Amino acid sequence: MxxxxxxxxxxxxxxxxxxxxxxxxxxxxxxxxxxxxxxxxxxxxxxxxxxxxxxxxxxxxxxxxxxxxxxxxxxxxxxxxxxxxxxxxxxxxxxxxxxxxxxxxxxxxxxxxxxxxxxxxxxxxxxxxxxxxxxxxxxxxxxxxxxxxxxxxxxxxxxxxxxxxxxxxxxxxxxxxxTRLDAADPVEAWREHDAMLKRRAAALNAHGFDAVRFSGPGTDLTVGLMAASRWMCAAFTTQDGIEHIPNLPTEEVFTSPDLRRTAGTVRSTYPLAVAGSIIRDLELRLEGGRVIDVRASEGADIVRGQLEADEQASFLGEIALVDGTSAVKRTGLVFFDTLFDENATCHIAYGSGLPMAVDGADGLTTDELLSLGVNVSRTHTDFMIGGPDVDVDGLDRDGHPTPIMRDDAFVL
CATH class of the missing domain: 3.40.1830.10 (Thermophilic metalloprotease (M29))
Structure with missing residues (x-):
């Protein structure tokens, strides 16, 4: 009752x-x-x-x-x-x-x-x-x-x-x-969820992958990682030692890729709400880390405009993995809000990278970050690329694959 x-x-x-x-x-x-x-x-x-x-x-x-x-x-x-x-x-x-x-x-x-x-x-x-x-x-x-x-x-x-x-x-x-607000004890539910995501991040870090490959309809994309890239999740800690969870909800494990080493094609699997417009059927082609071609059935010029925001806007700054057990995914909804939709499935972001996910990046100048491979830009736009039809593999330095996700589930 x-x-x-x-x-x-x-x-x-x-x-x-x-x-x-x-x-x-x-x-x-x-x-x-x-x-x-x-x-x-x-x-x-x-x-x-x-x-x-x-x-x-x-x-x-x-x-x-x-x-x-x-x-x-x-x-x-x-x-x-x-x-x-x-x-x-x-x-x-x-x-x-x-x-x-x-x-x-x-x-x-x-x-x-x-x-x-x-x-x-x-x-x-x-x-x-x-x-x-x-x-x-x-x-x-x-x-x-x-x-x-x-x-x-x-x-x-x-x-x-x-x-x-x-x-x-x-x-x-x-x-x-x-957001797990409907749990009997939301705080405890978040603690358990945080622990699960940390186990996933630890497993990815233990493998030390050199790159991650996404393969599916319209998608064949290889995202190179830095040796210093570290998979993170859920809780962050400030320089002053304050732990916080930046996204509610959050279902992702993520890292900052090497801005120079992404190549291939990728197709968005969700619409993207950005800049007062909705982008549909977004497709990007990348070479040498840079987006060189943009296509969409609606809103392509909005994306092109963002990619022209500065010299580094067309390079990737984030890669994130989310599987079908996501609480957001289980709602069965498209929220037309990146905070939610990016936590329903795997996503990448063009624009600014995440120095907190790179060992030794604290305190580096812009030029030092770029030299290391961490992107620095005035923009950061996430878009969703995962789903049941998209396989995710980790690649070692010789290109040998290890399955990370199959049928929208973590298998690593």
Whole structure:
């Protein structure tokens, strides 16, 4: 028998419990620490609940940073083209200050208007992307200076994209399953899940693979690894020793590849929601680590625009493995939100690499990271390439394969 306090029935208790999971398991806000909540204006209710839980955890100040996609649309339609993608200096300065202030950073995802920019000139949409802001923020994350988390914020617009109707309750149930919020003890459920992912990462590291190959319909891709690449998962630890789980949900084991050593073709197995548009049937061809050809039935110019963000944007920065036991995959949904969809299946990312997944990368300059093989870019876009029809093999230095995944299951 359920009661009024059942978090899947009582909306207020569910929201409080969710915010508690975000603050204490995800970001792990510390006593005496400041926190920043980055979100869309449509996420306000959840952001407020997160703020209350952050204060309960001991935060000294919680600051919201709201965005509104309609402002971006107005800028594209009516503003001067030369200003597109330029973030106000005060926001750049405030973000740069995080390097020394080291607040807990909580980012809410779940686009309330995922196709808001879909009918606009894709080149202008790509130019409107705030790459300058990410260029300030990404190094703070990559250098493990702040404890941070990205979590979802169910809303009517996102629900409409997923279900064809604004069924927020159905979306909340799916989010509860994917984030283990529906477990009797969500914190303990996350501890067990974290331990399982760490075992997978340890198995991959023990083999010391030189490369990973993906093979399936439209995909024949070999991603080279550095000798210093290390497989990671779930929990991160900041330079100050704060453990946190950056993604809720998270189902991946991942590493940073050698930016120079990816070759072949790859086909996306999920649609990709990015820059106010949905990219469908994305196909990339890579040589010498660089993307040299982009095709898609919808949204190819958006991807091309991202790949032109800087000199390194067209190289890979991440490779991640996810199998069919994923709690996200078990929902049977396409969420049109990268936070969720990337945790339903294997994925790769073009753009910035992950120095925290490379031995000896801490403290290196941009030139030193690039020389080592770690990509440095103002962009980082994940897209999904796995599934039951995609085999994953680890290759040794002689090219001999060892099966890692078959039929959407880890077999290593």
């Amino acid at each position: 359920t009661t009024a306090a059942d978090p899947l029935v009582d909306a207020d208790e569910r929201l409080r419990r969710y915010a508690e999971l975000v603050v204490r398991v995800g970001a792990n806000v510390q006593v005496g620490q400041e926190a920043v909540v980055v979100c869309q204006i449509e996420h306000a209710e959840i952001a407020r609940a997160v703020a209350r839980e952050a204060y309960r955890a001991g935060a000294t100040r919680v600051t919201p940073r709201y965005t509104d996609g309609h402002f971006r649309r107005a800028a594209i339609e009516l503003g001067p083209e030369e200003m597109l993608g330029k973030t106000p200096q005060f926001l750049l300065d405030a973000t740069a200050a995080w390097r020394t202030e080291r607040p807990a950073i909580i980012q809410l995802s779940g686009d309330a208007n995922p196709q808001l920019l879909g009918d606009l000139d894709p080149k202008l949409v790509a130019r409107s992307d705030p790459a300058d802001l990410r260029a300030v923020y990404l190094p703070i994350v990559a250098e493990r200076l702040s404890n941070w988390v990205i979590v979802s914020a169910p809303n009517a617009g996102w629900a409409n994209t997923v279900f064809g109707e604004p069924d927020i309750e159905a979306l909340w149930r799916a989010v509860a399953t994917a």
